[in-house]
Amino acid sequence: MAAEPVLRLKNIVKKFGAFVALHGINLDILDGEFLTIVGPSGSGKTTLIRLLVGMDSPSEGEIWLNESRIDKVPANKRPTCMVFQSLALFPHRTVGQNIEFPLKIQGVGAEERAARARELLELLRLPPHYHDKRIAECSGGEKQRVALARALAFDPEILFFDEPLSALDYRLRKTLEKELKDLHARTGKTFVYITHSLEEAMVMSDRIAIMREGKLEQLADADGIYTRPVSRFVAEFMGEVNLFDVEGTAQGGLHGRGVEVHVNGQMEDIGISLAQGERGTLMVRPEFVRILESSGTSDFIVRGILRAEYALGSRIQYEVEAADGSRLSVEKLREDRYRGAIGDEVVLGWDLDSTHLIRED
Numbered sequence: 001m002a003a004e005p006v007l008r009l010k011n012i013v014k015k016f017g018a019f020v021a022l023h024g025i026n027l028d029i030l031d032g033e034f035l036t037i038v039g040p041s042g043s044g045k046t047t048l049i050r051l052l053v054g055m056d057s058p059s060e061g062e063i064w065l066n067e068s069r070i071d072k073v074p075a076n077k078r079p080t081c082m083v084f085q086s087l088a089l090f091p092h093r094t095v096g097q098n099i100e101f102p103l104k105i106q107g108v109g110a111e112e113r114a115a116r117a118r119e120l121l122e123l124l125r126l127p128p129h130y131h132d133k134r135i136a137e138c139s140g141g142e143k144q145r146v147a148l149a150r151a152l153a154f155d156p157e158i159l160f161f162d163e164p165l166s167a168l169d170y171r172l173r174k175t176l177e178k179e180l181k182d183l184h185a186r187t188g189k190t191f192v193y194i195t196h197s198l199e200e201a202m203v204m205s206d207r208i209a210i211m212r213e214g215k216l217e218q219l220a221d222a223d224g225i226y227t228r229p230v231s232r233f234v235a236e237f238m239g240e241v242n243l244f245d246v247e248g249t250a251q252g253g254l255h256g257r258g259v260e261v262h263v264n265g266q267m268e269d270i271g272i273s274l275a276q277g278e279r280g281t282l283m284v285r286p287e288f289v290r291i292l293e294s295s296g297t298s299d300f301i302v303r304g305i306l307r308a309e310y311a312l313g314s315r316i317q318y319e320v321e322a323a324d325g326s327r328l329s330v331e332k333l334r335e336d337r338y339r340g341a342i343g344d345e346v347v348l349g350w351d352l353d354s355t356h357l358i359r360e361d
């Protein structure tokens with residue numbers, strides 16, 4: 001059965017004086033999902049999440065939590081909880097005291113608080129003796145886990161995260177991304193997470209909402225956003241990509257400068273066709289592009305010169321200059337690396353089913 005919406009945003013507008021930071025956001029957040037809101041700096045992520053947790057109120061529109069309208073309800077009266085980048089833990093108190101704090105203010109007795117703290121330590125995979133360790137003696141990753149345990153102690157209906165991992169080093173961030181995803185699965189709670197990082201979003205989320213200039217540009221699962229972006233903006237935001245301006249031909253095919261199209265007919269079946277004269281953008285991700293023998297064939301072909309090679313660890317990225325001067329990016333696994341040299345004339349090819357057509361107004 002499809003999950004029900006738990007939080008509904010209806011036409012949310014936020015203005016700061018004459019400046020419109022959010023332009024009518026409509027969004028249903030589903031019960032139990034891990035939803036990540038991503039977007040470049042200034043796109044409105046923080047503004048949006050502040051409205052969701054009650055730190056600010058919208059200029060127009062409504063926010064509904066289940067059957068109650070909450071956009072005028074202050075943060076401390078909402079059954080939701082925010083986990084910030086800046087943790088806000090009490091550094092001179094113990095881990096246990098920090099986790100139990102929300103329970104204490106709710107008037108929960110000492111014994112029950114201690115039992116709950118033990119459960120939460122276990123849930124966050126922290127050893128039981130950490131209960132008596134002072135926050136100041138914990139590592140960055142441990143503090144992050146304590147902050148999560150404390151947020152869960154509130155037993156909130158929804159947990160909001162504002163870039164909680166951005167201050168941590170790369171390896172710890174990678175570990176905590178997986179832990180958060182796992183924690184989400186084990187608690188079954190609704191997680192709403194904001195980040196700049198596309199990678200973080202891809203690893204953890206059930207759905208990703210992409211923000212651009214105060215609007216919601218696309219909402220889909222990671223695969224949908226990556227392989228079927230609705231705009232050049234989303235395509236480029238979600239990593240390396242090759243884009244070509246194309247136009248529909250009279251024969252029902254496509255024409256674009258520098259790209260040879262060797263398919264017709266079937267393009268319509270998978271939505272890659274334009275009316276005569278209609279313009280679009282053809283997209284292919286670098287990992288789907290092959291470097292062909294000069295006689296090789298493919299649905300789409302671009303000829304160019306290999307200009308650069310970059311080692312990315314398990315993969316190698318190649319930069320190819322096409323005849324019209326544009327640059328293409330190709331990625332290969334290390335074991336499939338191209339054996340030629342910089343300066344080689346190369347033929348690039350890819351198939352119809354790795355191609356996506358972006359139609360923008």
Ligand SMILES: Nc1ncnc2c1ncn2[C@@H]1O[C@H](COP(=O)(O)OP(=O)(O)OP(=O)(O)O)[C@@H](O)[C@H]1O
Pocket residue numbers: 016019021039040041042043044045046047048196
């Ligand atoms: N209190 C405020 N007064 C005036 N303008 C504001 C205020 N808060 C945010 N803005 C503006 O609203 C826009 C969105 O800001 P917001 O902080 O939501 O972006 P963001 O996507 O969270 O960016 P970042 O990733 O850098 O945190 C920006 O142009 C910002 O300058």
